[in-house]
Amino acid sequence: MSASTVPPLALPPAMPVPRARWRRRLRRYGPAWLGGGIVLLWVLVALLAPWISPYPPDAQDVVNRLQPPSAAHWLGTDVLGRDVFSRLLHGARLSLLAGFTVVLVGAAIGTTVGIVAAWARGFWDEALMRLTDLVLCFPPIILALAIAAALGIGTQNTILAMLVVWWPKFARLGRALALVQRGQEYVEAATVLGLKPRRILARHILPNTLGPLAVLVTLDLGNAILTFAGLSFLGLGVVPPTPEWGSMVAEGRELVEQWWIAAFPGFAILTVVVGFNFCGDGLRDWLDPRARSR
Numbered sequence: 224m225s226a227s228t229v230p231p232l233a234l235p236p237a238m239p240v241p242r243a244r245w246r247r248r249l250r251r252y253g254p255a256w257l258g259g260g261i262v263l264l265w266v267l268v269a270l271l272a273p274w275i276s277p278y279p280p281d282a283q284d285v286v287n288r289l290q291p292p293s294a295a296h297w298l299g300t301d302v303l304g305r306d307v308f309s310r311l312l313h314g315a316r317l318s319l320l321a322g323f324t325v326v327l328v329g330a331a332i333g334t335t336v337g338i339v340a341a342w343a344r345g346f347w348d349e350a351l352m353r354l355t356d357l358v359l360c361f362p363p364i365i366l367a368l369a370i371a372a373a374l375g376i377g378t379q380n381t382i383l384a385m386l387v388v389w390w391p392k393f394a395r396l397g398r399a400l401a402l403v404q405r406g407q408e409y410v411e412a413a414t415v416l417g418l419k420p421r422r423i424l425a426r427h428i429l430p431n432t433l434g435p436l437a438v439l440v441t442l443d444l445g446n447a448i449l450t451f452a453g454l455s456f457l458g459l460g461v462v463p464p465t466p467e468w469g470s471m472v473a474e475g476r477e478l479v480e481q482w483w484i485a486a487f488p489g490f491a492i493l494t495v496v497v498g499f500n501f502c503g504d505g506l507r508d509w510l511d512p513r514a515r516s517r
Contacts, residue, residue, distance in 0.1 A: 255505020261498030265491075269315040276309035280466045289481050299483040301474060310466035311487055317378065317467050318495070322448035325385045330440050332386070333393025338424055338432070340394070341401035352398070355391040363388045364450060371459040381460045385450060389443075396439060400432035434510045442503035445496035452492050468492050 268275070277297075284304035292299045298307040340351040358366070370384035404410060405428065413423050452469030454460045461467040468488040475484025 254501040255508075258498040258501025258505065261494055262502060265315055265319065265495055265498070268312055269319050272312040272316055276306075276312045278306040278309040280310045280313040281305065281464045282309075289478070289484075291481075292483055298487050299481070301471075301484050302478070305464075307471075307483060307487060310471060311468075311491060314466040314468045314471060314488065315491065317461065317465065318448050318451060318469075318492075321378065321382055321385075321451045322444050324382055325389055325447045325451070326440055326443050329386055329389030330393045330436060330443075333390035333395075334397040334429075334432070334436060336390065337394040337397025337399075338401040338428060341398045341405060342420060342424060342428075351394070355394045358388060358391045359395075361388070364453065367450065367454065368457065368459065371454055376459055376462055378461050378465070381451065381454050384454075385447065389447070392443075393436065393439065396435060397432060400435060401428055404428045404431050438503055438507045438510065441499060441506055445499035448499075449492060449496055 282305060284300070286304065287296070287300055288302055288304040290296055290300040290304075296306050296308065298311060301307055301310070336351050336355070340348045366388045367384045370387055371381050374380035374384060410423060410427060413427055451460065452467070452472070455467050455469030456473045458473070461470055463470070468491055471488035472485045472492075475481060475486075475488075478484055
């Protein structure tokens with residue numbers, strides 16, 4: 224066979240650029256979209272719980288106590304005959320509300336302390352940062368447990384105890400970000416123009432620190448919900464018979480055969496924490512220019 228009759232080698236077709244780009248985006252941001260969907264689902268469940276729950280969360284039916292999942296009770300009943308599914312839906316309201324309250328208020332307090340310390344320098348910087356270090360010396364869950372035990376059982380006391388230990392991490396991050404922004408030329412120009420420090424902090428420094436703070440807030444929401452559930456599990460959270468995921472797990476921790484009492488609230492905590500972690504990781508990658516360029 225002559226060289227002129229040899230058929231050319233067949234090359235595989237090139238992958239279309241848009242399809243390859245969508246595959247990269249799906250691989251990078253797919254878990255973030257999944258986490259966002261999980262969080263959105265639980266938020267909707269919390270908002271619509273009074274209308275979609277088949278039974279009142281505190282309705283007792285001792286005759287049907289400790290019933291396994293069935294058509295009448297989708298997730299079974301607990302030791303007092305209360306519907307686990309209805310209590311799970313109403314428990315989402317309190318758990319999500321506590322998590323958002325602790326993180327958002329703690330972020331506001333901590334960021335304000337950190338930015339003020341970075342701008343003031345001198346005595347105020349040392350005083351505020353030493354106070355921050357003092358709180359950070361103790362493990363958060365141990366300090367929150369001690370404060371909650373001193374204040375007494377109750378949702379408000381538990382949230383207050385968590386706030387005491389939640390703001391220092393945001394103060395540290397806010398101070399570091401504010402120090403970086405303070406050395407930028409636009410801040411020096413604003414100072415030369417005679418702008419007041421309050422306006423410089425609110426209009427220039429704070430908006431440029433929101434990106435990393437938003438990532439920390441998103442990642443910390445799951446941790447706050449888990450901590451609140453842990454305090455409730457130890458008996459320092461909500462007052463019975465208020466439905467809450469941590470207290471529901473505590474009610475079923477010794478009932479091995481009636482596994483559904485503790486398993487479903489525990490699974491709810493797991494899904495919420497994983498959802499917020501996925502959202503935080505995706506937001507961090509999206510805000511990183513180097514990650515978006517790959």
